[in-house]
Amino acid sequence: MTEPLRVLLVEDEALILMQLEMLLEDAGHSVVGTAMTASAGSALLRETRPELVFVDLRLAEGSSGLDVARTASDLGGIACVFITANPRQLGDDLAGAAAVIAKPFSGGVLEDTLAFLEQALRRPPPSLAVPHGMVLAPAFLANWAPAEG
Numbered sequence: 001m002t003e004p005l006r007v008l009l010v011e012d013e014a015l016i017l018m019q020l021e022m023l024l025e026d027a028g029h030s031v032v033g034t035a036m037t038a039s040a041g042s043a044l045l046r047e048t049r050p051e052l053v054f055v056d057l058r059l060a061e062g063s064s065g066l067d068v069a070r071t072a073s074d075l076g077g078i079a080c081v082f083i084t085a086n087p088r089q090l091g092d093d094l095a096g097a098a099a100v101i102a103k104p105f106s107g108g109v110l111e112d113t114l115a116f117l118e119q120a121l122r123r124p125p126p127s128l129a130v131p132h133g134m135v136l137a138p139a140f141l142a143n144w145a146p147a148e149g
Helices: 014-026 038-048 065-075 107-122 138-144
Strands: 006-010 030-035 052-055 079-084 099-102 134-136
Touching: 006 014, 006 038, 014 030, 014 107, 030 038, 038 052, 038 065, 052 065, 065 079, 079 107, 099 107, 107 134, 134 138
Parallel strands: 006 030, 006 052, 052 079, 079 099
Antiparallel strands: 099 134
């Protein structure tokens, strides 16, 4: 078995947070931390340096997942995936994230997403198809485009 992905969860709905944590751990991955606000999520990103962060767009205390995505981008080497009921608010570039999953989502969508992202992050390019229910950012897709020349 491959080394588990190290994942941070930033979600302000406790039930969704618990569901995500359970699904990730059942899939053999390691949840390195959870947060409900952007400031707590950004602090945990700096502290734990996960490979992957799942983040909601709207967080507790009126904070925004966009701040978490910016922190992940600034730190480098951390893929950010939004899980939100408002994917259209992200724009075509997904606000710098690698992908977005629309709420509500099924356990199957998350499992397929994890398998795809594990390949994308560990053994690119992924051989799996982009999972139904997940939209990839053009910049993330460009990582596997053939070089021109």
